Each structure stands twice: as structure tokens, then as C-alpha cells.
Amino acid sequence: MAKSRFEYVREFENHERLLPECYIVVRIDGKKFHEFSKFYEFEKPNDLNALKLMNASAKNVVLHYKNDIILAYGESDEYSFILRQNSTLYNRRTDKISTLFVSLFTSNYVALWTKYFPQKGLDIKHLPFFDSRCVTYPNLKAIKDYLSWRFVDTHINNLYNTAFWMLIKKCDLTTEGAEERLRGTLSKEKHEILFSECGINYNDEPEMYKKGSLITRKGEILHEDVIKQIEHFFEGF
Template identity: 50%
Template sequence: MAKSKFEYVRLYELDDKLLKNVWMVVRVDGKGFHKFTNDHNFEKPNDLAALNLMNDAAKGVMSELQDIFMAYGQSDEYSFIFKRSSTLYGRRSSKILSTVCSMFTSHYLFNWSKHFNDPLLYPPSFDARVVLYPTVRDVRNYFNWRQADCHINNLYNTCFWALVQDGNLSNSEAEKRLKGTFSADKNEILFAKFGVNYNELSEIYRKGSTIIWNENKSEDGRKRKVLKLLTCDIIGDSFWEDHASYLDTSITD
């Protein structure tokens, strides 16, 4: 960039570099998605096409930013975790946030027609935040929190919409019926009243979507990294033991 007398304005830019040697998690959330899903007639309590669209948007981000080693999504949100050693954009918070959020939105829009026949009535929007986690325990507990949130919300929504759609209750009546209930109560309502065994519902609804990099051998015998979508438990030890290399604790200079 050529020098000019106006260049001094760059001095007003803040240094927003994130700490080194900690894991960066960027979570993207739909903005005003309750209205968006209603206006676009998403199925309740879950719309598989909408979830697959979110997954494609997340894969698009990971394909372009390969410092992301894992992503987890549910409903209208996706969390991306970067390698601890990542130096992407000099670890500038504003650059990382704006890039991930804009890429996710772009891929969501680009893949819309792949999953829905009806055109968009208006563009969706997403916001994002970045959070730093210093220990393996913190990283695991973050994803434990998001998957537990997925289960709690999905159990409630499954029960709520069963009461509305099949039980002929109004929305306010269904809310009143579920007020103060626990998980066991909701499971009992689903099974006794509607014959639904919650644990037999698709895992993508109950456990969310996890995307990881996986090594595959091509026909010529060469190894290449590909993105793999999982719908599995990530709260227990098994997942993390199988992917121990993801949480590398080495220190960078």
C-alpha cells in the first residue's frame, strides 16, 4: 500500500490479537431464526433439510479454514474449534470472527436450493463470538454443554409439538402442561400419550452434528483428509479417546 498523509488513521485500529497457546472456539448463531423458520415453513420440532443445510454450511467453512479441526452444530448454531497452534490472521479476533461468520452465511445461502425447493423470502443472518479455552477439560466441557443443551431443547420441543400437533393443545396450553416437568416426565408423556420412545428418534436430533477431519486412502494409495459427519455422543470419554490427537497440548513459540 502506498504511503500517504492519511495513513495515520490506522493508528486508531485496536490490537485485538487473541492469546497464544489456547484453543479458539467460534460459535455462529442464527439471528432472529424463530421468525425465519416460521416464515420459511420449517417442519416442527425438527426439519432435517434445515439441519443438513447447516451441516453443509459448516463443511464449507472447514474446507476453507483447515485450522478448524472439529465443529459441532445443533438447531441454528455451529461451534468451530481451531487448533491450539493456529496463527490464522495473526489470531486477530475481528478477522477470525468476521471471516467465519461471513463464510458460514455465504455457504448457507449458496446451498439453500440444494435442500429447499421454495426460494428464500429474505436472507438469513448470523452473529458470532469467539471464546478462548486454556485446558483440555474446558474444551471438552464446552462441547459437553452444547450437546447437553441440544438434548434438553430437543426433548422439550419434541414433547411440546407432540402436544400441539397430535394432542390438539394450543401453544400456551402446551407450555402450561410442560411447566415444571423434568426429563422423565417428558419421556413419559411422549411414550404414554403418543407412543414415542424418545431414545429411538434420530441421533441427529438428539445429539446434534459433529464434523471432523478424517484420513482416507484414495485409489492411488495416497492419504487425503476428508470431512466426516458424525451424530454421536461426545460427552463420554470414547469420542475423545478415539480422537486424542485433536487436543494437542504442545506449546508454540
């Protein structure tokens, strides 16, 4: 392209690069999905089709970037994509990686929507959009701890949400009543409330709800023993 006298404005751009030799995590998260899930009447606490749609969108991102991705892990309205330490994707430019991942994810989410929600068209005033960030982790311990952090978050949120919604659905409590009932309770007590008051054995809940979803570089989606298997996925990285 011909140079113009305006060309100098490019100098104002900065191309921040992610630290070399570090694992890169790209985490995306749905914007106001609490409202979004209400508007599209997601089943509470877990809408199976909504989770499948997240997984299918993430899987396409993994397959597109399979040479750089080690694995992806997702729950609720979020997904984390882990890139290998020596990835040179887009010269490790933060903006490029973050924006391209989240826009590829979002366009898949929109394109696949009707497959998972055939009865509900997307409303132009309630479109899904996601935020995105890139974080670098310097070693294997840190990256495993990162995944364990998200994994524990899935567990804590799902146990709370399951107890909360079952108190409403099965015990006819109001939202305030359910919140009150659960205030200050330990994990063990939530299990007990679910069992004795709602007739639900939390251990029998689907693995995907309790443990989240892990996507391998080959595009397999796993829900069991996710954290126990992490060691195996990082072999060679």
C-alpha cells in the same frame, strides 16, 4: 500504495489478538431463527433439510480451514468450530477469525439453500444472517466441558421441543396448553408424556435431533456417541 497525509488514521484501529496457547472456539448462531424458521415453514420441532443445510455449510468451513480446525459441533441454528491451541490463523486476530468464519458460513448457507429447499426461494426481506464470537479455552478439560455444555443444551432443548410440538400435533393442545403441560416437568416426565400421551418413544428419535452433529477435519458428519468420542478427536492436539 502511496502514503498520504491521511494515513495516520490507521493508528485508531486496534487488532485484538486471542490469547496464545489456548483453544479457540468460534460459535456462530442464526439471527432470529425462530422467526426465520416460521417464515420458511420449517417442520417442527426439527426440519431435516434445515439441519442438513447447516451441516453442509459448516462442512465447507471445516474443509476450508482444515489445517486449523480440530472439529465442529452443531445443533439447531448454531455451530461451534474448535481451533487448535497453536493455531496462528490470521495471527490470531479476533475480528479476522470471527468475521471470516461467519461470512464464509453464511455465503455457503445462501449458495446451498436451493439444494435443500428447491421449492422455496430466499426472500430478500427474510435473508439468513448469523452472529459470531471467538472464545478462548486454556486447556483440554475446559474445551471438552465446552462441548459437553453444547451437547447437553442440544439434549435439553430437543427433549422439550419434541414434547412441546408432539402435544400440539398429536394431542391437539394449543401452544399455551403445551407450555402449561410441560411447566416444571423433569426430563423423565417429558419422556413419559411423550410415551403415554403422544405414543412416541423418545429414544427412537433420530440421533441427529437428539445429539446434534459433529464434523471431523476430514469432513465426515457424525451423530452417534459424539461426546464419548471426543477424547479420540483431540488425540495429538
